[in-house]
Amino acid sequence: MSLNIHSSELPENERSLHEFWMKEAIAEAHKAESLGEVPIGAVIVRNGEIIGRGYNLRETTLDSTAHAEMVAIRQASIALNSWRLLDCQLYVTLEPCPMCAGAMVQSRLPLTVYGTTDPKAGCAGTLMNLLEEPRFNHRTEIIQGVLQEECAELLTSFFRQLRRKPPKS
């Protein structure tokens, strides 16, 4: 069961606001790309201000937990001096994996907005929906499809370039 709202269902002014913040998440994804990391980026917004930013750093930090969302959640917790991210919205370019979806539930995030779906690991409606699981002690609303094409193209072009590289000798 998915209660996801697609951005195309939103009024123009709301959609524009979400696109504004998603552009910031895309800017984070570009930082990952410049390090040779899979380009995924996230920001956390509260009262019209970014309080957490993150981009995928798995290879650079050799840390499987260093996904964009996790980095942003930790930064936002420091900014708020609380592990509860009340009144916050998380923007991420790619649908969250089970770990990141679990972290969103753990941090009581009320809203997650994502760009493009992840058919391999997406746990915000694609493979399953951990954000709106009625048996957990918290549920996170979802808006999906914000700047979907840009967010998907980031990944497509990254993997296209990767395949073009000559194998290491």
Add this chain to the structure above:
Amino acid sequence: MSLNIHSSELPENERSLHEFWMKEAIAEAHKAESLGEVPIGAVIVRNGEIIGRGYNLRETTLDSTAHAEMVAIRQASIALNSWRLLDCQLYVTLEPCPMCAGAMVQSRLPLTVYGTTDPKAGCAGTLMNLLEEPRFNHRTEIIQGVLQEECAELLTSFFRQLRRKPPKS
């Protein structure tokens, strides 16, 4: 669908070995308790050696991601200089939540051993089984029920004492 093995199904010598390492996870849980944190502990073992330890530090660090397993996974990744925790076993006193189960899949852990089940958030067979989800790109085997009573009693006695405390004036 759960492929969990219960420790009671194991031969005596195997069960003893798992109990040996679970005692180390319980020792980590006591460290959490001494800080007033919910007592949950974890260790990661490779070739008969502990390469990662962790205990719940959510309140102390104000970080919703500072669960025992996450702390241990990060420490083990540093020890191995790799985000892939191949040939490792994770021991944890309580069944993992969705975030931690997701992190185990992300880090390619081959085996998770846990003490007692979590009826509220357990995602290694109780509410769902994210460790053995056939659609993810990795599956982690599970052994459960190792020193179950000791692991459960840690939590029961912590919450009993919490309820006894007079309310703050």
